[in-house]
Amino acid sequence: MLSASITVDPAFVVGPVRRRTFGSFVEHLGRCVYSGIHDPGHPSADADGFRGDVVDLTRELGVSTVRYPGGNFVSGYRWEDAIGPVDQRPRRLDLAWHSTEPNLVGVDEFMRWAAKAGVEPMMAVNLGTRGVQEALDLLEYCNVPGGTAWSDKRRANGAEDPYRVKMWCLGNELDGPWQVGHKSAHEYGRLAAETARAMRMLDPDLELVACGSSGSGMPTFGEWERVVLTEAYEHVDHVSAHAYYWEEDGDLASFLASAIDMDHFIESVAATADAVRAAGKHTKRINISFDEWNVWYQKRAESQSPSGDDWPVAPVLLEDKYNVADAVVVGNLLISLLRNTDRVHAASLAQLVNVIAPIMTEPGGRAWRQTIFHPFALTARHAAGDVLRLAVDSPVQPTAKFGDVPVLDAVATHDPETGDLLILAVNRSVTDGVVLEVDLRGFPGLRLVEALTLANPDHTWSATADDATSVLPRTNTTAKVADDHARTELPPVSWTLVRLAHP
Numbered sequence: 001m002l003s004a005s006i007t008v009d010p011a012f013v014v015g016p017v018r019r020r021t022f023g024s025f026v027e028h029l030g031r032c033v034y035s036g037i038h039d040p041g042h043p044s045a046d047a048d049g050f051r052g053d054v055v056d057l058t059r060e061l062g063v064s065t066v067r068y069p070g071g072n073f074v075s076g077y078r079w080e081d082a083i084g085p086v087d088q089r090p091r092r093l094d095l096a097w098h099s100t101e102p103n104l105v106g107v108d109e110f111m112r113w114a115a116k117a118g119v120e121p122m123m124a125v126n127l128g129t130r131g132v133q134e135a136l137d138l139l140e141y142c143n144v145p146g147g148t149a150w151s152d153k154r155r156a157n158g159a160e161d162p163y164r165v166k167m168w169c170l171g172n173e174l175d176g177p178w179q180v181g182h183k184s185a186h187e188y189g190r191l192a193a194e195t196a197r198a199m200r201m202l203d204p205d206l207e208l209v210a211c212g213s214s215g216s217g218m219p220t221f222g223e224w225e226r227v228v229l230t231e232a233y234e235h236v237d238h239v240s241a242h243a244y245y246w247e248e249d250g251d252l253a254s255f256l257a258s259a260i261d262m263d264h265f266i267e268s269v270a271a272t273a274d275a276v277r278a279a280g281k282h283t284k285r286i287n288i289s290f291d292e293w294n295v296w297y298q299k300r301a302e303s304q305s306p307s308g309d310d311w312p313v314a315p316v317l318l319e320d321k322y323n324v325a326d327a328v329v330v331g332n333l334l335i336s337l338l339r340n341t342d343r344v345h346a347a348s349l350a351q352l353v354n355v356i357a358p359i360m361t362e363p364g365g366r367a368w369r370q371t372i373f374h375p376f377a378l379t380a381r382h383a384a385g386d387v388l389r390l391a392v393d394s395p396v397q398p399t400a401k402f403g404d405v406p407v408l409d410a411v412a413t414h415d416p417e418t419g420d421l422l423i424l425a426v427n428r429s430v431t432d433g434v435v436l437e438v439d440l441r442g443f444p445g446l447r448l449v450e451a452l453t454l455a456n457p458d459h460t461w462s463a464t465a466d467d468a469t470s471v472l473p474r475t476n477t478t479a480k481v482a483d484d485h486a487r488t489e490l491p492p493v494s495w496t497l498v499r500l501a502h503p
Contacts, residue, residue, distance in 0.1 A: 001433040001489065004408040007391040008421065009442035014339065014387040017413050019064040020346035021337050022380040023122065025292060026110070027071030029097050029355050030317030035363040036353035037113055038105050042364050049104075050113050053367045057359050058117040058352065061373060062380025067122040067169065067291050067348045068110050072096035074172050075128025075180040079138050082106020083157055095180050098305040100313045107142065108154070111163050121163065122291070122348070125195070127171030127188070127211075128181025132195050136202060139168070143203050167207045167346070169291065170195055173214040173242060175224045185224045189231030196235035209289045209346075212239040216265045222272055229276040229286060238345060241269055242292035244356075245329060246299075252459075254401035256428040256493065258329050259336040259409060261402070262293070266336070270343045288340075291348040293333060295326045295372070296356045318355045322370045324471060324493065325459040331375030331495035332426045335411045338379075341387045349376060360465070368468040371461075374454055375495050378473060382422050382499060385415030397429055408434055408490075414443075421446060423498040427490035438486035438498075446500040448486070451479030455494035473497070 026032055040049035069077060073096050081090050082103040089103040105113075107123075114121045123142065125135040137150055142163045144151035151162065170192045174183045183191070188211060196208045210232050213221045225239060243265055245258035266288060273286040297303065302319050306312055322330075330349075337347050353359045358373035394408035410425040421443055427434045440446055452473040461471050478489035479498060490496055 001435050002395045002407060002429065003435050003437070004392070004394040005437040005439065006393070006410055007439040008388060008412050008423070010388065010414055011442070012389040014389050015342040017338065017383045017385060017387055018341055018345055021341065021344065022062050022376070023065035023067065023291070023346060023348040024061070024063045024352040025067045025071065025348040025350040026069070026352050027355065028069050028073045028094065028101055029071060029351070030319065031314050031354040031361070032351050032357070033105050034102070034314035036355075036361055038109070039361070039363060046116070048109060048112055050116060051361065051367070054353055054359060054361060055117050057367060057369065058119070061358060061377045063117070063119050063352070064380070065120040065122045065167070065346065065348065066114060066117070066352065067124060070096070070124060070172055072172065072179060074124045074126050075174070077126050079107055079126070083108055083141075083153070093311055097317060098307060098311060099315055100311045102313055107138070108157055108159055111159065120167070121165050122167045122169065123165050124169035124172055127174065127191055127195060128179060131191060132198050135195050136198055139199055139202055166205070167209065168199065169209045169240065170236070171211050174211050175218060175220055176214045185220065185227035186231070189228040192228065193232040193235045196232060200235070207238065208236045209238040209240050209291065210236040212241050212269060214242045216243065216261060216268065222268060225269055225272040226276060229273055230280065233276055233280055233282055233286065236286065238287050238289040239269060239273060241265055241288050241290045243290070244292070244294055244296035244298070245333070246295060246297045247325070251400050252325065253397055253428070253430050254399040256325065256329060256332070256430070257399050257402050257405040259332040260405060262333055262336040263340070266290070266340045266343060287345040288343050289346040290337060290344050291346065292350040293347060294350050294356050295322065295329055296320060319360070320356050321462045322372045323460045323462045324371055324454065324456045327371035327375055327454055328426055328493055328495045330372040331379070331424070331454070332409055332428070334375060334379050335409055335424050335426065338383060338387050338411045338413065338424075362465060366465045368463060368465050370463050371454070371471070374473050378452065378497050379424060382497065383413045384420070384422070385413055385417070388412040388414055407432070408436065419502045421500040423500070425490060425496045425498070427492055427494045429492045431492055433492055434490040436488045436490055440481070440484045440486055440500070443500070444484050445502055446481060446484070447503050448479055448481045449499040449501050451476040451488060451496065451498045453491065453494050453496045455491040459493040
């Protein structure tokens with residue numbers, strides 16, 4: 001086995017564990033909404049048509065925020081189509097996913113679902129085909145108590161109290177030529193600034209997210225952020241980052257090192273934002289909302305939209321079946337988000353149900369947890385307090401995409417109130433186990449509470465409705481703590497959680 005070590009010290013604090021790091025995303029795409037969160041004929045459905053089993057799994061997943069209603073969908077969306085009596089709502093063509101939107105679920109239904117699931121809503125406004133006035137109308141509908149046309153319409157539609165939505169995305173991926181209403185950086189930056197300025201006149205306490213790049217491979221990456229923030233710096237709080245990772249041509253080693261790219265993405269966006277801050281002599285700091293991230297096999301058939309005259313309602317789209325290696329990568333991407341908690345103030349796993357999702361459902365039938373559910377749920381449940389910067393010594397593994405990459409990646413969180421310490425570690429080696437030695441002299445007297453490892457000799461194993469439990473995070477019996485020193489064996493292609501506490 002290979003050998004690696006980390007040293008943990010409570011003095012080396014990166015920043016707090018932010019609950020918004022554990023956000024997710026519900027878009028009107030495929031079966032995410034219809035037969036995902038909303039399935040009126042399901043045995044567990046409530047009076048609003050929402051599946052109780054999905055609400056329960058959302059709570060178990062530990063989701064803190066949910067971004068809605070898109071995504072690419074929002075860039076052609078008329079939100080007012082989906083309020084008021086359901087039988088009077090128009091059906092519309094969704095150009096983003098070549099589908100028909102029945103508008104059975106809209107802002108009021110989503111807000112009721114968010115309350116049931118115990119999540120904070122994060123709304124996106126359409127800056128693709130619409131602009132300042134439509135954003136203001138939606139904000140008035142959501143946040144004004146009453147006495148105006150839109151707020152009184154909300155009250156007439158059954159929501160007496162305002163929703164008080166705090167966090168708003170100013171459009172979606174408008175750097176992308178695929179986006180309805182695609183704009184240049186100058187065009188979008190000016191529109192974002194105008195929209196943000198107007199929205200703050202209505203509600204000055206909002207948190208606003210400007211569109212950043214839809215991926216670090218975009219030809220405009222970096223320059224897009226510079227131009228947009230030069231226009232909008234004083235009017236927004238965050239800039240978004242979107243990134244998806246997938247295994248290409250059987251290159252497992254590069255795929256397992258995907259967090260290298262996420263770290264690079266975050267560092268580059270933060271550096272660009274700070275350069276604009278210096279050039280503009282601004283005092284505040286712009287942070288990052290990484291509000292789309294996941295593993296996504298974009299070349300598979302299920303990622304191809306309908307075409308021609310076929311405009312179905314809630315087609316099967318982007319329904320990736322995740323395996324053990326995917327879960328290890330998702331766990332590693334969470335490590336990256338936590339490690340960068342000084343700059344990443346929010347994040348959204350895309351998406352929540354059925355569409356590149358940790359939760360899968362059958363229409364009217366079963367729901368189950370995909371492999372990626374487990375590292376997310378356990379990290380969200382146990383990460384608390386401060387994120388710590390680690391000293392890591394690890395052997396390397398060659399990769400085609402990133403060169404030599406450390407096989408061990410890890411992060412730790414420490415709760416100063418309880419003294420509890422959490423260590424999250426991945427072994428990215430394709431072939432070799434790793435003996436991990438942890439120096440705990442900065443935390444004298446800790447005992448082992450729990451050690452769990454997600455791994456399988458067949459890293460391609462995927463959960464199904466018939467078998468979602470054969471491969472789960474299981475107790476790692478090699479974990480030992482003695483004399484302020486911990487030792488754990490990490491199998492190849494694995495994700496591990498170690499919890500430590502005082503007696």
